Amino acid sequence: MRPDLPAIHEIWVYLSGSPLLALILTLAAYQAGVMIYERTRLNPLANPVLIAVTLIALTLIALDMPYATYFEGAQFVHFLLGTATVSLAVPIYKGLPSLRGRLLPVLAALVGGGVTSIVSAILLARLLGADETVVGGMVAKSLTAPIAMGVAERIGASPTLTAVFTVTTGILGAALGRFVLDAVRCREWWQRGFAIGVAAHGIGTSRAFSVHAEAGAYAGLAMGLHGIVGAIVIPWAVSALR
């Protein structure tokens, strides 16, 4: 005689009502993403976030699980974004000494790059017929993702689209940056790193670190400064223009 085993669907109903399933799915998909990323020797196109999002989205579609149900469990991971944002202070603090003697070119490059990023994306997207939801998601896309999503909330844009465009921008910047820098004949490592950090935040920074230590340090600094300045200026500018 065997004990009464619960039917599969009963187990399923129980699990999908608890945050556990969404948490396991999120962490396992990210772990798979990291493994693939390492297998491809850190190729920016095999970005772990992109892989994880694709795997989870396909799973949700296959299981016919609504996004809201998934997010109820995954919100515990999501919550830590704010805490991670605060702890960005540490790498920024450590990067500050590299500013010495280069304050003017660094800040000017930051402002020039930041403005270019927003204006070019908005104008092109509008010109090609994108709607305002999509255009709103582009505004903060060059900031580091945790800050970009906070800014999106403040300006009434979708944090989800912002996250997706931000990650895509990081991947594109990490993959294309080298060719652009060669085309404009930028040879100093610190300038190359800084430009990548302004345009492609964390994903660009990890790429820069894998090429050259000084480039990586400046990319990290650019990412941090762009995050702080963007978070203060963008919501203010958007509300002034409205």
Place this chain on the structure above:
Amino acid sequence: MIDGLVRILVFQGVGEVIAKFFLPLVPGPVIGLVLLLAFLAWRGGVPEGVELVSAAFMRYLGVLFVPAAVGVVLFWPHLQRQALAIAVALVVSVIATVAVSALVAKLLSRGGSDAA
């Protein structure tokens, strides 16, 4: 490590409160970041606990924005219709941003300030 987490959470909390009551346009965690940065500068170094927690967050930063990004499933039909506009805007914008940042840094470093 817990002492570091407590410090960071306190800065986050203070940042959220300031954002809520005084600076509604700036995200609370960014205010917390600036305050922590000021604290580190005043202290002249990074406490060990804060260092540990920060290193862990930086290492696994990517996983934290997965839950929100999965929301893209809700926008999928919407995005498909505008795929060309989105792709062109993102690609051209990142190229322009890298080029402008690099050129500005390069042109303004020529005055000999490069010595540093």
